[in-house]
Amino acid sequence: MEHTVLETLRCCSICNGTAFRHVHSVRDHTVSGETFDVVDCTSCGARFTNPRPDPQSIGAYYSSPDYISHSNASKSLQDRLYQFARHWALRNKHAVLAKHRINGRVLDIGCGTGEFLGYLKSRGYLVQGVEPDLGAREQAIANHALDVVPNLDSIPSNEQLQVVTMWHVLEHVPDSRKTLKKVYSILADRGVLLIAVPDHESWDAQHYGADWAAYDVPRHLNHFRQADLKRLLDEHGFVIMEIRRMWMDAPYIAMLSERYRGKSTLLALLVGLLLGAWSNLKALVDRRPTSSTLYIAQKQEP
Numbered sequence: 001m002e003h004t005v006l007e008t009l010r011c012c013s014i015c016n017g018t019a020f021r022h023v024h025s026v027r028d029h030t031v032s033g034e035t036f037d038v039v040d041c042t043s044c045g046a047r048f049t050n051p052r053p054d055p056q057s058i059g060a061y062y063s064s065p066d067y068i069s070h071s072n073a074s075k076s077l078q079d080r081l082y083q084f085a086r087h088w089a090l091r092n093k094h095a096v097l098a099k100h101r102i103n104g105r106v107l108d109i110g111c112g113t114g115e116f117l118g119y120l121k122s123r124g125y126l127v128q129g130v131e132p133d134l135g136a137r138e139q140a141i142a143n144h145a146l147d148v149v150p151n152l153d154s155i156p157s158n159e160q161l162q163v164v165t166m167w168h169v170l171e172h173v174p175d176s177r178k179t180l181k182k183v184y185s186i187l188a189d190r191g192v193l194l195i196a197v198p199d200h201e202s203w204d205a206q207h208y209g210a211d212w213a214a215y216d217v218p219r220h221l222n223h224f225r226q227a228d229l230k231r232l233l234d235e236h237g238f239v240i241m242e243i244r245r246m247w248m249d250a251p252y253i254a255m256l257s258e259r260y261r262g263k264s265t266l267l268a269l270l271v272g273l274l275l276g277a278w279s280n281l282k283a284l285v286d287r288r289p290t291s292s293t294l295y296i297a298q299k300q301e302p
């Protein structure tokens with residue numbers, strides 16, 4: 001990572017505030033071993049990585065066999081657990097989507113190796129993907145015969161899609177406002193947007209602090225709360241129809257966090273399952289968010 005160029009944000013991407021408070025110094029456990037600062041905007045409370053790699057440097061932080069959403073690996077116990085959870089999640093994602101749209105054109109932004117789109121395609125949806133990573137994009141095209149483009153700007157603004165999905169993608173996006181503005185333009189009237197993001201107000205996030213695996217710096221540029229997503233969606237012409245807890249994320253994130261704290265794979269698995277279940281119980285009893293949250297919103301014409 002010798003040639004990394006960092007950019008420092010001078011204003012908040014949510015409210016344009018210019019004063020920040022340092023929260024954590026978080027280590028990149030996946031690729032570089034470097035440490036990055038996570039800060040809060042003192043005006044609105046939005047949290048983000050600052051400074052962060054510039055657009056020309058960020059790609060190097062995804063170049064790792066440990067980044068499974070791009071590699072589709074299944075070698076280690078951690079990989080196999082991820083694969084098991086993903087196969088279960090495919091059916092769950094489809095069930096959530098089918099509740100709102102049983103057919104139509106679907107764009108998955110950040111589609112990775114294309115498993116979700118392949119699943120939808122087999123059930124009659126017309127599908128397309130966006131995936132910046134060349135290796136993952138090539139796998140999606142080869143394995144599932146998908147139409148996948150490298151960036152959102154490649155999608156014509158006059159598209160009329162019924163559904164856009166962003167499964168753990170918005171936290172990677174440098175400019176959330178620009179992305180949501182584009183999504184609004186390509187969705188048909190009453191089109192549905194699904195966004196899943198980690199939530200740093202969950203019990204497991206607060207328990208692990210700087211070791212919380214879902215900070216995943218510097219790949220995660222933004223670290224959201226429900227208040228942030230509600231504000232962004234409202235500002236960009238979307239009405240939230242449903243907010244769902246994502247119960248499967250906490251055990252996996254807790255397991256990774258325990259590994260970051262130095263535990264063996266087996267011990268991390270056992271402790272992660274226990275603390276992940278506790279985090280979910282706290283979410284249920286205390287009405288707090290789970291480790292990740294799913295937002296289902298609908299486009300409203302101005």
